Amino acid sequence: MKNEMNCTVIIKSLYPAMHEGEKRIADFILKQSENIINMTVAQISREIGVADSSIVRFCKKLGFNGFTQLKINLAKNIQKSEESILQDINKKDSPYIIASKVFDSSIKALKDSSDMLDERELDKAVNALISAKRIEFYGVGTSATIAMDAYYRFMRIGLPAYAAIDSHISKVSANMLDKDCVAVGISHTGRTKETINTLKIAKDKGAKVICCTSFLDSPITDIADIKLITSTVETKFMKEAVVSRIAQIVLLDSLYTCIVAKKYNMASKNLDNMGEILNNMRL
Structure with a gap:
């Protein structure tokens, strides 16, 4: 795989096979990507109730040397909320909006698959x-x-x-x-x-x-x-x-x-x- 691949893509690919503790770390990273960039391992471990060593092992499981390298990857690949193209479909959406979201999801899947x-x-x-x-x-x-x-x-x-x-x-x-x-x-x-x-x-x-x-x-x-x-x-x-x-x-x-x-x-x-x-x- 490419060295600069988005770590969130790796997390989603590995997620079904993760144990409970790893999924807690994964969920926190996926939901708090922007905040994590400014956090330490100790802060995250206190926030989600896991050991510091568990977070370090999690980073290595993703292919990173440690937490710092994961944060650098996040900073490079993060999508600002106002730029995000991926949104869930709402039953009240118009046919055109639904079609646009389906196209956006497909485009993102192809880009992530290329990575x-x-x-x-x-x-x-x-x-x-x-x-x-x-x-x-x-x-x-x-x-x-x-x-x-x-x-x-x-x-x-x-x-x-x-x-x-x-x-x-x-x-x-x-x-x-x-x-x-x-x-x-x-x-x-x-x-x-x-x-x-x-x-x-x-x-x-x-x-x-x-x-x-x-x-x-x-x-x-x-x-x-x-x-x-x-x-x-x-x-x-x-x-x-x-x-x-x-x-x-x-x-x-x-x-x-x-x-x-x-x-x-x-x-x-x-x-x-x-x-x-x-x-x-x-x-």
Whole structure:
């Protein structure tokens, strides 16, 4: 991940896996970002009732050397209240205001997801997909449409890509993989049982496992060899199935584009052929 990534983005990504004490620290940071810049560890520990050492450990869990580095990051990335584009939707909002807030949330999720990208993980994912004998995309529920979209894109450029979105078929598919294959599991929460169980089967067969999720510390990341993390913005009316899909589609589209750039001759030839076929299907 990038060194200058907003610490609040990291906190939100790790939040579901935090224990109670860590969540108290996280909640305080998220709600009091501007005030924390001028506070000491001792002041915060008294305010929320945790030990000074707990706050220091929390900072290190986020990837910072200590509290001072976290405060510097906050100061650089803080959004002033009058500049904030992210607002929850109110049932009294007009259709135009609602649409504007949905667009704003999506834009923020894409920006945060760009910041979450780990260059090494992205490189590993591109190389694994290019050299794979077979690529299987797995996802259920709202993630199924993303898996199908990825399959369609990768298949169009000549890669041996497939998608299995039925929980029974997915397990049979995963059981057919081997060390030369890649299994890509898509799950916003990283806790979808069907997808996780499918990836476990694929890994047991020797396949390389890539996950696409919104949370750094989740069951799916424990299984994955390569972790692709996006960010999402959840509000009262816009839960996991909305903004997260956009970020994941863009991430997979980025992988697709990286592969097109690396395998340009093969990809361009296949895209030209596909373009001709599609044109013949249109009025």
